[in-house]
Amino acid sequence: PSIIIDRISNNKWNCSYLWSILSAEHLKNYDYWDCLWFPYYKSNTSQRKKMLTWVKDKEVFLKKYSFVPICIMGHWSLVILCHKEEDDLPFIMLLDSFHSIDPTKLVRPIQRFLKDIYATKNKTAIANAMSSIDISIPSVTQQTNGTECGFFVLYYIYHFIQNDPPSFSLDDYPSFVSYAPLSNYTS
Template identity: 35%
Template sequence: MNSRSEGERLRGPSKRRNNRSEGERLRELSNRRNSRSEGKLNSINFDCYLENIWRKLPEDKKNSFACLDSMWFSSYRNKQYESKVLRWIKNKDIFLKKYVFVPIVLWGHWCLLIFCHLGESLESESTTPCMLLLDSLQIADSSRFAPEIRKFVSSIFNNEERPESKQLIKKIPLLVPQVPQQRNATDCGKFVLYYIGLFLENAPETFSISEGYPYFMKEDWFTHDQLESFCLDLQTVNKSSSSADGNSSDSDDVICLD
């Protein structure tokens, strides 16, 4: 564990006043794109809400999880930023984690990729290295993400000089469980946050395709009323944080107020 706070690790590169980091510039570009999708969460609000979810996680569980910044996947697709994103990911030590959350926002839509046991042997039978794609709009065909995801994963393995062959990496299962679906065109970001929150609470010690999958990730995983209650709780926490941080003149945290 390094000395940075959990919030900083979630956001990635640190933010400094009057000296904008590459990460901040990437986020500005991302949010300009996201702002065109009226009613949807932009990446700043998403990451702010995610930090509050992370804070609630017991300390003894945090070592099993990591979460990549919500803009890294889309930024990786730009050759100009690919090497930077891979360097930031390397600093997250994802191969030491049981589960790694990769929020994805592409084509105006949020979904969630979860790496499970990527640091384990790809030939293991008891602990299954795999990927989960949780998509609240499967009617739009979740398989469209597969080529981008596999290229991303292959680059991560190569950048970290892992011993696994390209053939084995290509065989990592990419599973798409039948999770609750959104009823409108704007709630995808909320669903991803709730997927993360519930997975943090209920993730199995070891993930097995042959014995437990899909575990709790089913169509009746949660109701829309439960989702709305979760979102209201997040907004309440953020408003409380805003009031508390308003007394500090040197706070760099972004507070979400919807």
Template identity: 35%
Template sequence: MPKRKQREVLVVDDFCAAAGTNRRRNHNSTFSKHPNTLDTDKFECCFRNIWRDLSEDKKASFTFMDSLWFTLYMRESSREKVLKWIKKECIFSKKYVVIPIVCWSHWSLLILCHFGETKSKARTPCMILLDSLHMANPKRLEPAIRKFVVDIYQAEAKERPEKKWAISQIPLLVPKVTYGS
């Protein structure tokens, strides 16, 4: 098993090296303290490479947040600044908003679906939390995620007709990942 993990990390490193990306941040809290694990630079690099290869049609439906935004939002001292940045992005004008979450030294991916669309049978707003390992008990994040989304709505209050209680009705789905066949 350790060989497999090492090989996966090498592939990520090669993927980033091929793209010529070696961006560094001053936020040590987002870097992995353990060797051979995913850190912010590797994640951002891989995600940007995937993004670069998407067609313009698909890009028009998606937006993604910087992997630091949720972490910074969780700090009271940074919250207002983060909400100001997010408001400028008009994230709910897209069908899908991808939000990387680093919490308790663990990565999860939150996808907000159909938040900016009129509710219909085919397009009901939902939140999908992807956590392949289920190590951090993903439902533990639900109160923080809901507060984050409510605060974004309130920051955009003039443009958003939704009420706080309506956001609490939006389901948070955590699909189970099965390994093997």
């Protein structure tokens, strides 16, 4: 883990790097979405259409867990989609390292984004239910300044995969999102 902190500090860290250091066995249940999808979706109608066209050809919703890094107004948060079965409604978590900006304000834009993604992938029943699906916002380790949010998104992904819940159950929640302080990873 100290090499991870070092790589992040030297700007050599991203989801691709994270995927390269984890075993195929660790990653069999996970995928991550391109971090540009959400900003393109939010920018304007023409960009939204382009983004949804890209998504149509991508293999999303095939794994138990999907990590969706999002950035709104320069702040990074992480959405985790937990899929029990292919056509079941997902359990959705929003992990945010800076609760003082009120992450509940992100719920509606995230729901609209996911609704359009599900519709694009012909998952109409889930798309239609998206506005009524709760997005859980658990308490997670918080950043201490205004510049660490991207680091925390990667930390949340890494920690979630390291805990590797064998299957998702509401009984397990929120125990599998209990994050150790970052200081545990810096020594």
